[in-house]
Amino acid sequence: MKRKLGTALNNLYKKKDQWWLLTGSIIFLLLWVWDRLFLNAPALRFLQIGFLNTLIISTLVILISLILAWVIIQKMFFFRGRNWAWAELLLTFFLNLIRSIPQIVGVLLGYVLITILLQLSILTASWQTLLLMAAIIALFVFLELVDLMQERITFYQSLDFYNAMKVCGISSFRIINFNILWKNSRGHILNKLIALFGVSIFLQCSVDFIISVGLSTKVSALNLPVTLGSLLAKIDSKQDILAIGYSFSHPARLSRLFLQHLQGISVAFSIVFLLIMIYKISNGYAERHRL
């Protein structure tokens, strides 16, 4: 029994992505239990909602990115197949236009739009705001997926594989979608989606933090959904984080960090550890599938 468990753990450890997913989840569970014991109830509620909102937005981001990238790729290769160079050029120009805007700037501008819509009471439910936040982030990150898909398809088109299927009368749509993207690239796509999940969390946290600090608190504090980024910008969290620095010069206060300054520490830890975890999962997955 002991030996079997050892072998199972050893096998799991070799699959770094699954290992990190499991250990990361356990660590977050332990954090939650600790917070449940020592963090005050309203702050815990905020933390839970912020954490969940961040994950929901990031999940929506990868879903929207996948749909956007797939549609763009279909159009691009349809135009290419028909030799409609002008249409392909127009599409590429549009994509490059988005590419030319730094992601963080693009998302910030998108949040300005959300703010306006909130002020005009066009966005009334919080799910609408979450969805729009995700759509805006997706708009500035989906190009990475487009580039990957395009690269994979172009590579396979240069092989006999593609032409051999085409001359048998198999449609380009099937070859591109089933044979190239699904059968030969889904590992690469999934890996990219994991990376985009991380990028999305990073962008959310950065922008939420910026707007919570720099823009009208009337709008951001009351109307935007709570996320890890906006929680980090709260004055309580900032004080908690300042306490970390203070504890360096007063080591006797160190134990208080984990009992009295939990909100800021938990938020900061969640953000950093979530990003590390996603990075490790992505690397482990790529290594395991030899991508």
Added chain:
Amino acid sequence: MNNREFNIRIEADHTLLLDIERFRLETGKITFLLGESGIGKTLISKALYGLLDSEPWEVQINGQPYYRYLKEGPVGRWQRDGFFVFQEPSSHLNPLLTIEQQLNEGDLAGNSYEPNILRRLWQNVAYKEIEDILKVFPKPFRPSGGEKQRVLLSMAFKKMQHFRPQKETLYIFDEPTGNLDDVYRNQVVAFLLEEYRKNPFTILFITHDYSLINELYRNHGDVLPQMRFKELQRVAENQLELKKFDTDGYLKWLEKAHPLQSGSLTGRKSLLTVEPQFKVFDRSFRIFADASHTRPAPLKVLSGKITYLKAPSGVGKTTLAKIIMGLIPAQQVHFELGALSFTEQTGRMRWQKQVWGKRAGMVFQHAEEALDLRSTVRQIFKGLPVQQKMTRNRVLKELSFIFEAPLQNTLLQRQVFHLSGGQKQRLNLLRTFILNVDLIILDEPLNGLDFNSIQRVLKMIQRKLNDGKGFLLISHNEEIFDRFIPEELQYYLWFQ
């Protein structure tokens, strides 16, 4: 050393790759090991010669773990006295040393046989040109595949001449002539047998070039009693058997061969006519009706007939096939595909709408590259423009024409990646044969097939011809196809 028999079992990552009992190597004889590509000839020979690593391979020989075989078996002596000529020359030359340095490494250093061997293997080439090759650091594109193969063979001959092998000494040649045309192949074989006559030793010669048999019978009859022709056959999934190959049966089959066609030449519907002159990649090409290139003629494929296009390797046969299929744009070309006329100005959409899978199909040369290796066998047939749906039963029925019975149900779910080279090639052929098209272009259709499969493929071609379909064939396998295709249907391609 007496004759040796080996029971070999090879696994990788806990998956059984092959299991063979009583693999026999006769001392002082030449064993020609035939069999379809990818069946395991190379793996077995590497295992015997002690060339497999402990990762990912798990090898058992005669029931013993591999490390014990390496310690106690004949490997040490074989490696010291013999030689292994690898199949893929590109990956077995050191890119950091010149060819000349590699020809003088280790045991090969300091003997003077080299120029004679090089002259012998590069017949009809001035020694100055050979010297140029010797100065080269091997790169993927230079020297050519054939030249690299001759370099590896030179090493083997050098060791042979220097050390005078004993009867027990084992030389393994793994597809040593795979990159050479028939003329050079025959020279290499003649050279090897000359050395063998002087000093008989043990040779394992791996090949799937069945046409070599004819050459051996025709020109080396005196050594035939020392030759053993064996074929590796699959008796169950991953279970192999070494069987005696019936060379007489093969030669009789060749002798009795009659042209593949249906009816006479007259009154046939023209499926394809290509004007004799075309231009592509800034180079002009011509099609001739005779081997001496004096009579330019339009290339014709008629219904119920198979037309054979010949040219030395690299001249442009596949390029012409790809032009006909609209995959390579020509600078100047004119051809008629049934009632449709095509020139260099024809738009690509026309092939997509009217040709691919409707009027014509093409079997590409390398099955490994032409198939989606991640697909399952069943998925290979999905999406084909056929009237009858490719149900499980239909796929099984079609496979039964070209795969050995009984077909295992698991075959449909197997990933193409895990099939042998010969099985891949059969799938590659079948995918196009299923189509209801008038014209099929076959580019090296017998690549990597064993004799059994060759016969099955020829039967399938005959069945299609009986249905009034036509073929354009490109193949180096002249020994077989010359007998199956009448001379008036043979064309020759050359460039100006």
